[in-house]
Amino acid sequence: MRSVRDIVKYHSMGLSIRKIHDATGVAKSTVADYIKRFKELGLSIEQIDVLDDDALKLQFFPDVASVVVSRKAMPNFNYIHQELKLRKKTKVTLYLLWEEYKEDNPDGYQYTQFRVYYRRFVKKLNPSMRQTHLAGExxxxxxxxxxxxxxxxxxxxxxxxxxxxxxxxxxxxxxxxxxxxxxxxxxxxxxxxxxxxxxxxxxxxxxxxxxxxxxxxxxxxxxxxxxxxxxxxxxxxxxxxxxxxxxxxxxxxxxxxxxxxxxxxxxxxxxxxxxxxxxxxxxxxxxxxxxxxxxxxxxxxxxxxxxxxxxxxLNPLPANSYTYKQFKIAKVHQDYHISLEKCNYSVPYKYIKEELEVRYSTQSVYIYHKNRLIATHPRLRRVGECSTLHEHMPSKHQYVNESMNPQRVRSWAKNIGEFSSVFVEDIFASVEYPPQAYNKIVAILSLAKLYGNTELELALMYATKHNTTTTKSIRSILDKKLYLSESANNVQPSSHYALFNNHSNIRGADEYK
The missing domain is CATH 3.30.420.10 (Ribonuclease H-like superfamily/Ribonuclease H)
Known part of the structure; x- marks a missing residue:
């Protein structure tokens, strides 16, 4: 619908159909049709601007017209053009040539359309002429x-x-x-x-x-x-x-x-x-x-x-100076974010899998769906950064976002034990955006309610040693009590704690002096 918007805007500026055709590449007949529809609607430019593409299409094209393929014979414009070159001698006119064409083709084009096609033909002949420039044009x-x-x-x-x-x-x-x-x-x-x-x-x-x-x-x-x-x-x-x-x-x-x-x-x-x-x-x-x-x-x-x-x-300058923008079409991921230069920006979750238009400057990112602004974010610069607005989340995710934060999760893990804290830090370190880890952490720490804090601590100690992080694997370790097999091999739990004292996410007593 961009061509409709441009044609209406240029028409409101007082440009002729020919100039609008030159600027947009849209056929003159189509330009005239769009202008006619615009006048019949009685809408202002401001009202057109606030309509999204679907609403604008419904206004301009309420019914889909059937396409009629013309079967009329096309005039021989090479012959017509040569005849007109001799008009000083023969006094021939374009109207006379059209009459001769109609005699041979009774169902042919009427004079108006005949002239339009001839003018198009002449334009293709590429004549060289001196250009006349209008003031301020x-x-x-x-x-x-x-x-x-x-x-x-x-x-x-x-x-x-x-x-x-x-x-x-x-x-x-x-x-x-x-x-x-x-x-x-x-x-x-x-x-x-x-x-x-x-x-x-x-x-x-x-x-x-x-x-x-x-x-x-x-x-x-x-x-x-x-x-x-x-x-x-x-x-x-x-x-x-x-x-x-x-x-x-x-x-x-x-x-x-x-x-x-x-x-x-x-x-x-x-x-x-x-x-x-x-x-x-x-x-x-x-x-x-x-x-x-x-x-x-x-x-x-x-x-x-x-x-x-x-x-x-010259037309007056706009009130605001132009801010340089770039444009991109981006598809919304399953996590209701779009990617732009390796940074992520949220949109309302109902647009998942949709293709959106992104307009971005050095300071801001504007995201549009069918010409309607649906999200605005400050421009991010660091690779992997994420801007997520609370109102873009589904209600379930909003609840998790409100109830969960890194400090609360770490406090919960600390109450269970040392290896729970280590495990949580490892998960946070593996993701770019902390809320992406909440569901997994909650699922694992909740196992303490079923198996007890001590059992979960031993299971996470075993999982960390064997580089196992999935919820399914940790539940299997608890069910099969795999951590006991190492105790049966005369490896005392205390030695495991000594082993993990060197983990990068465990702070020693020196940290608190």
């Missing part, structure tokens, strides 16, 4: 092929900073930012800085096809990297990437990159930088000079053009 972004060396003063190593360049289509007003890499986090951070530099947001951003922005861009459609899509949803910007290996789709970016390489980066050829921040400070000084430089054939600077053309038509 497009921003072109790219990386310079020329990088800048950064010298590490401590190690002497040299790393190369990447140069991000953004150019507004109408004015050519330019932003430049150096980052350690072209990785997604750096790429998105450059966009945030860029929008702040412009003091507003364009309607469309045209990136190149680097993986930090676009996963795929081919005849099957455009797939935008989810983190990049989230950034542009936050700012209300449409992503319309250039076609692969088609530099004419982004001439402003190509020209901007070349100009920055010559005007700014070339001036640094004899300068040694020791940090990316130092490089950005040097870039900022020259960038103002570049934007204020008079363009000869226009007799105006880029700054003047920006103030006249782009600035008045």
């Amino acid at each position: 497009k921003m072109f972004v790219d990386y310079s092929g020329v990088t800048m060396p950064i010298h590490n003063q401590r190690t002497g190593e040299v790393e190369y900073a990447q140069i991000f360049i953004a150019v507004l289509g109408a004015s050519g007003y330019t932003f430049v930012h150096a980052t350690p890499s072209q990785k997604q986090e750096d790429f998105i951070y450059s966009h945030v800085k860029c929008y702040g530099f412009f003091g507003g947001v364009p309607r469309v951003v045209v990136p190149d096809n680097l993986k930090s922005a676009i996963i795929s861009n081919n005849k099957n459609g455009i797939v935008v990297n989810e983190s990049y899509a989230d950034l542009n949803r936050h700012y209300g910007v449409i992503v319309n990437p250039a076609r692969p290996r088609k530099p004419k789709d982004k001439p402003k970016a190509e020209q901007g990159v070349q100009a920055i390489q010559r005007y700014i980066l070339a001036r640094f050829r004899h300068h040694k930088f020791f940090s990316v921040n130092e490089l950005n400070e040097a870039i900022a000084e020259l960038l103002d000079r570049y934007n204020n430089k008079i363009i000869k054939h226009l007799q105006k600077s880029r700054t003047e053009l920006f103030n006249e053309l782009d600035a008045p038509y």
Whole structure:
């Protein structure tokens, strides 16, 4: 249902069906249908946002319509296109060609659909034309092929900073930012800085096809990297990437990159930088000079053009700055936790075995089910850490969690005997998350009620020596009194206690001085 949400949002921003089609890759007819349904529902954008995917689907598609496969003959658009090329001489029109088509195909397409298919055909012919940029509409972004060396003063190593360049289509007003890499986090951070530099947001951003922005861009459609899509949803910007290996789709970016390489980066050829921040400070000084430089054939600077053309038509910045997030689909384990970078986070237990969407930043983890937020956790960093919320547990587990804690379990084991304490410490040491051990510990210590404290102590002494930890095995030791077989071999219990005095979980008298 993501496409429905995006189409409705772009429609509310006043974008045309064609522009929404370009941004989402959804057919114009489908875009028009979704907009029509949205208007009929009479819902606001805020109401749409709070609906989960199931509720939204029920609102937009209450009935499943049957799919009708068209059997109409497709016009020969190669012939039609060639005929139209001669229209100055022959005076032929598209309407006349449609009439001729209908004579041969009475059940063929009507004129409106005929025109739609012809326009699609013409788009595939890839004509080259001069682009006209509307004020405040497009921003072109790219990386310079020329990088800048950064010298590490401590190690002497040299790393190369990447140069991000953004150019507004109408004015050519330019932003430049150096980052350690072209990785997604750096790429998105450059966009945030860029929008702040412009003091507003364009309607469309045209990136190149680097993986930090676009996963795929081919005849099957455009797939935008989810983190990049989230950034542009936050700012209300449409992503319309250039076609692969088609530099004419982004001439402003190509020209901007070349100009920055010559005007700014070339001036640094004899300068040694020791940090990316130092490089950005040097870039900022020259960038103002570049934007204020008079363009000869226009007799105006880029700054003047920006103030006249782009600035008045940029959308305002959101109230809150964007926080970088990553996205992942995670399956809920049987213990109602999901795993994220070797850390575990709980969700309500009813979602066991479900696939959930995880959105996480450097500080927080947000877990969604069908676009509805179901859990929030602070971001964990240590491998094996676990964040479990009490309300996510089944009622039985909530009771155990409330009644059990490591201190209480250790106190119970100490009242039974020394080997019970040792055994409990061994179990705690074998798990990453203490509550995972409670059920096993309770099952074993409860055997003292059936067999007595002394018998359980002897059984755990035997189990520890033979590295046996399962509840079933310890119950078998008690039933068969296996610990007596060692006594029959003239091994006194006292010698066993002496043997275990060296166990890592037993503290001697020196600990309490």
